[in-house]
Amino acid sequence: MSSPTPQLQDSLLQGALAAGIGAQAEKVFAGKRLSRDDGLALYACDDIHLVGGLANFVRERLHGDHAFFNVNQHINYTNICNKLCRFCAFQRLPGQEGAYVMSPEEVGAKIRECLDEPVTEVHMVAGIYPKLPYEYYLDILRAVKDVRPDIHIKAFTMIELMQIAVRAKKPLQEVLPELIEAGLGSCPGGGAEVFADRVHLEGYHLKNTGDQWIETARTVHEAGLKSNATMLHGHIETVEERVDHLDRLRLLQDETGGLQCYIPLSFHPENTEWSHLPGPTGLEELREIALGRLMLDNVPHIKAYWIMLGIPMAQLALSYGANDVDGTVVEERIYHDAGATTPQAVERSELLRWIRDAGRIPVERDTIYNVLWSEDAQAQASCSTDAEAATTS
Ligand code: SF4
Numbered sequence: 001m002s003s004p005t006p007q008l009q010d011s012l013l014q015g016a017l018a019a020g021i022g023a024q025a026e027k028v029f030a031g032k033r034l035s036r037d038d039g040l041a042l043y044a045c046d047d048i049h050l051v052g053g054l055a056n057f058v059r060e061r062l063h064g065d066h067a068f069f070n071v072n073q074h075i076n077y078t079n080i081c082n083k084l085c086r087f088c089a090f091q092r093l094p095g096q097e098g099a100y101v102m103s104p105e106e107v108g109a110k111i112r113e114c115l116d117e118p119v120t121e122v123h124m125v126a127g128i129y130p131k132l133p134y135e136y137y138l139d140i141l142r143a144v145k146d147v148r149p150d151i152h153i154k155a156f157t158m159i160e161l162m163q164i165a166v167r168a169k170k171p172l173q174e175v176l177p178e179l180i181e182a183g184l185g186s187c188p189g190g191g192a193e194v195f196a197d198r199v200h201l202e203g204y205h206l207k208n209t210g211d212q213w214i215e216t217a218r219t220v221h222e223a224g225l226k227s228n229a230t231m232l233h234g235h236i237e238t239v240e241e242r243v244d245h246l247d248r249l250r251l252l253q254d255e256t257g258g259l260q261c262y263i264p265l266s267f268h269p270e271n272t273e274w275s276h277l278p279g280p281t282g283l284e285e286l287r288e289i290a291l292g293r294l295m296l297d298n299v300p301h302i303k304a305y306w307i308m309l310g311i312p313m314a315q316l317a318l319s320y321g322a323n324d325v326d327g328t329v330v331e332e333r334i335y336h337d338a339g340a341t342t343p344q345a346v347e348r349s350e351l352l353r354w355i356r357d358a359g360r361i362p363v364e365r366d367t368i369y370n371v372l373w374s375e376d377a378q379a380q381a382s383c384s385t386d387a388e389a390a391t392t393s
Pocket residue numbers: 081082083084085088089090091126127128159204207
């Protein structure tokens with residue numbers, strides 16, 4: 001695996017000194033943790049490419065040229081939701097045009113449609129529909145496993161888990177073993193939004209607070225499940241609130257070690273209550289990738305979610321701190337309802353082509369980052385230790 005050269009480090013340091021972020025660059029090279037003030041300095045730096053260069057330094061130190069992807073399938077089992085988040089274009093009220101709930105049989109049928117494809121993961125998230133009984137959630141997990149027993153089910157964001165526990169009428173600690181028994185393998189990272197109470201009150205006050213998200217994720221990790229984490233950026237949040245969000249994720253990870261991957265999600269204004277907001281620019285998206293890599297020194301992987309970023313930006317992000325592009329997806333609905341113009345799915349061969357074109361070596365992973373395939377013989381041996389390296393840095 002390649003590592004950043006001393007020449008590259010020196011050139012980055014000279015640039016950082018000139019741009020006023022020399023102290024932050026020194027910490028990055030020494031593998032020291034960046035403070036909240038360091039995070040603010042990196043957000044304030046005019047030279048995004050320099051910040052991206054520092055993030056790329058860390059990315060290559062951890063992962064060399066490897067870029068991870070998986071072959072996955074998305075299922076959004078209902079779009080009915082009572083949380084009324086102002087940034088969301090996916091939600092519908094019961095009876096509203098376009099509202100739907102998939103039965104367990106329909107979920108199973110969706111899995112069957114892709115049986116000929118080498119799918120290793122189903123990513124299953126949805127709205128909060130209070131009428132769904134606890135058994136429904138167990139049944140959709142079983143429906144997936146009945147059709148495809150070997151598939152990994154990554155399902156239920158923290159707000160969904162909170163709702164499932166309400167319907168089960170028992171604590172989440174008691175619910176999780178039953179979900180695992182039915183087939184749950186890990187949890188996604190969506191729904192974290194921005195943890196700050198101010199943003200929560202203004203944008204999604206019916207949804208979980210930041211504290212509740214963290215508490216729920218802690219419970220998930222204590223149950224032995226891995227999860228991811230996200231931040232929805234580019235709406236009404238301040239830079240200070242972004243740094244706060246990243247720092248709180250980092251503290252959670254210090255405690256549990258259960259976060260596999262951080263995914264900055266770009267706000268898409270179209271068809272939302274916040275359609276008057278402009279949304280993030282491309283350079284702002286790259287800065288979020290870079291800040292995630294630099295601040296989250298204990299989270300192994302940073303994902304450039306191509307569905308939201310678009311393919312060209314995801315390729316660029318692989319040189320701004322990201323080392324993962326997500327997967328083949330198959331019928332993404334949430335961000336396409338918010339105006340995403342990316343394809344809803346992509347062939348595995350296309351993913352490989354984008355990654356190679358970005359100058360990286362494709363590595364197919366499963367959901368929990370076991371290496372399944374790579375063109376690089378070293379990947380099998382080295383990638384499995386990347387996570388350990390990140391969590392001990
Ligand atoms: S973001 Fe999730 S919880 Fe919020 S309204 Fe949309 S579907 Fe519901």
